[in-house]
Each structure stands twice: as C-alpha cells, then as structure tokens.
Amino acid sequence: MERIRIFSNYRRSVTLNSSKKCNKKWTTNHTRRLIQIVLLGLFLVFLFYFCRPYKQDYSKEGSGLFTHLELFLALDPLVSVSTAIASKTFVWSLTIAAVVLLIGTIFPRWFCGYVCPMGTLIDLFDWSIGRRVKLFQIKPKSWLINIRFYILTGVLVSALFGVLISGFVSAIPVITRGMLYIFAIFKPKYVVGWEYLPQLSMSHYVSIILFLAILSLGLLRPRFWCAYLCPSGALLSLASLFRLNERKVEDSCVKCGRCLSVCDFDEINSDFTTRNLECTFCMS
Numbered sequence: 480m481e482r483i484r485i486f487s488n489y490r491r492s493v494t495l496n497s498s499k500k501c502n503k504k505w506t507t508n509h510t511r512r513l514i515q516i517v518l519l520g521l522f523l524v525f526l527f528y529f530c531r532p533y534k535q536d537y538s539k540e541g542s543g544l545f546t547h548l549e550l551f552l553a554l555d556p557l558v559s560v561s562t563a564i565a566s567k568t569f570v571w572s573l574t575i576a577a578v579v580l581l582i583g584t585i586f587p588r589w590f591c592g593y594v595c596p597m598g599t600l601i602d603l604f605d606w607s608i609g610r611r612v613k614l615f616q617i618k619p620k621s622w623l624i625n626i627r628f629y630i631l632t633g634v635l636v637s638a639l640f641g642v643l644i645s646g647f648v649s650a651i652p653v654i655t656r657g658m659l660y661i662f663a664i665f666k667p668k669y670v671v672g673w674e675y676l677p678q679l680s681m682s683h684y685v686s687i688i689l690f691l692a693i694l695s696l697g698l699l700r701p702r703f704w705c706a707y708l709c710p711s712g713a714l715l716s717l718a719s720l721f722r723l724n725e726r727k728v729e730d731s732c733v734k735c736g737r738c739l740s741v742c743d744f745d746e747i748n749s750d751f752t753t754r755n756l757e758c759t760f761c762m763s
Contacts, residue, residue: 508763511592515599522551522596526658552651554594556580557634557711561645564638580718587719591705591712591744592759597654598705601697605743609697617699619745623707624757631710647689650711656683657690702743706757716756726753726760 549572552558556576563570579590591598630648637644646652660683696703705712728751739747746757 508761511761514593515602518594519596519599522654523658525551526655527662551596552655554579554590555649555651555711556590557631557645557649557714558652560714561634561638561643561649564635565641565643580715583715583718584721585723586760587722587725588712588715588744588757588759590715591709592761595650595705595711597650597693598702600654601694601702601704602743604694605697605701609701612698615698619700624745624754627708627710627713627716630708631713634710645710647686648710650709653686653690653693656686660684660687661690700745706744706746719756719758726758728752 553572553575556579559570559572559576563573582589634645634648646656660679663679663683693704693708696708700706732751734751736751738751741763743761744757744759746754746759748754
C-alpha cells in the first residue's frame with residue numbers, strides 16, 4: 480500500500496507540474512495572440528476610418544489619405560531608414576525606428592512576433608488555410624534564411640541611388656497597399672468617402688497580387704514570408720545582434736523535438752540550439 484501511495488503521489492505531482500507548464504504555455508500564447516489581434520484591429524481602424532478617402536480633388540496636394548496611417552508606417556524601421564537614405568535628409572520617423580530597433584536588443588524581433596499586422600494576417604491565413612493544405616508544403620532549408628538579407632541589401636542599395644522600393648517589400652506598406660486596393664475594387668457606398676477613390680491602375684493590381692502572393696506563401700510553410708523573405712524582419716534581426724538576452728537550451732533538455740514543431744520562424748537548429756537572429760521571443 481505504501482508503494483501504491485508513493486506512486487500515486489508521484490503521478491499526481493508529475494500531472495500537476497505538466498498541467499502548470501501547459502497552462503503557462505497556453506496563457507503566454509494567448510497573451511501574444513490577444514496583443515496581435517488588438518493591434519491588427521487598431522491598424523484596420525486607421526486604414527478604413529481615419530484614412531478613408533476624402534471628398535476632394537486627389538490631384539491637389541495634401542489630400543490626407545495616409546496622414547494617420549503614418550503612425551503605423553513609422554513603426555516599420557525599414558520604411559524610415561530607406562526613405563531617409565533615398566531623400567538624403569533626416570525624416571521624423573527615424574526617431575521611432577530607433578526606438579523600435581532599441582527595444583529589439585531586449586526582445587529580439589518583437590515587432591515581428593507581436594506587433595506587425597502583416598504577420599498577424601499571415602498567422603490567420605496559416606491557421607485557417609495553410610495548415611489544412613499539405614500539397615505544397617516543404618521542409619525547412621537553412622539557406623532560405625539568407626534570402627531576406629539579400630532583399631534588404633537590395634532595398635538599401637536602391638535607396639542610395641534614390642530609388643525607393645521599400646513600399647513594395649516592407650511589411651506595413653505591403654499590407655496597407657494590398658488591403659486598400661482590394662477594398663477599393665468594390666467601392667462600397669455605405670462607407671463614407673470610399674466611393675470617391677480614383678480608378679485603379681496596373682500598379683495597384685500589382686500591389687494586390689503581391690499582397691495575396693505573400694499570404695499564399697503560407698502554403699509552403701507557416702510564416703514563410705516572415706522567416707525567409709521579409710526585409711523588415713532582416714533589419715530587426717540585425718538589431719538583435721546586440722541583444723541582451725536570448726533563448727537558451729538547458730542541460731536538462733531531453734531532445735523531444737517539440738520546439739522544432741512549434742517554431743514558425745525556423746529558428747531552432749537540428750541540435751536544438753537557437754538561431755538567435757531569427758528568434759522572435761514568441762514564448763511558444
């Protein structure tokens with residue numbers, strides 16, 4: 480009986496500890512998802528309410544279409560940096576970009592894991608569609624991680640020559656242009672002001688196709704764009720070179736491989752160590 484009691488107490492202890500760990504994991508993920516949804520909602524308010532087209536001549540300067548949305552655009556450091564380089568002047572949003580990158584030394588790529596509305600939308604696509612379609616999925620490949628740094632280099636070199644292409648590859652401009660132009664196709668009259676949008680041109684449709692293509696990359700792997708292609712994330716990764724903390728694997732690791740299965744950013748090596756340039760501190 481004593482042995483049975485000891486075994487029962489041991490099993491109960493293990494169960495309670497496992498339950499606490501699961502609850503902690505669920506709570507942490509739940510908190511991150513809540514932050515993502517709230518900020519995505521705030522972005523949509525800025526996009527579809529504060530930035531709605533005004534009943535005026537768009538040919539005149541100061542139509543104000545993106546006035547309030549600049550608050551979100553300024554959070555994407557690549558937009559500010561590339562704009563400053565291309566214009567050869569100091570832009571006000573560089574201050575915000577510096578703060579975003581500075582926070583990245585404490586919480587590496589926090590913008591990607593918690594704030595970016597494009598990342599949140601990709602998460603929603605991966606959860607609702609991507610994980611159900613297995614036909615196109617590929618295994619993670621380490622060489623893919625470097626592509627986003629090549630794209631970042633191309634954006635910055637182009638900016639040096641006065642050519643600004645960050646609007647087509649940076650996270651916030653991509654989702655802004657894509658959702659705005661998709662919504663503009665229907666021009667719903669029940670939303671004040673949107674019926675006054677001008678006719679869409681070929682460049683607008685290119686933005687829509689690019690936006691939908693980025694979402695569709697989730698059919699290959701969850702967060703494919705964020706992990707392998709996003710130049711904004713690459714810039715934040717460079718800031719994490721000066722990180723003050725990082726994910727570490729303890730000696731007690733049993734190498735179960737669960738971290739490999741839950742990480743969407745492909746930041747776990749085969750020996751379960753961390754690629755710290757990719758880690759977003761998602762706490763999964």
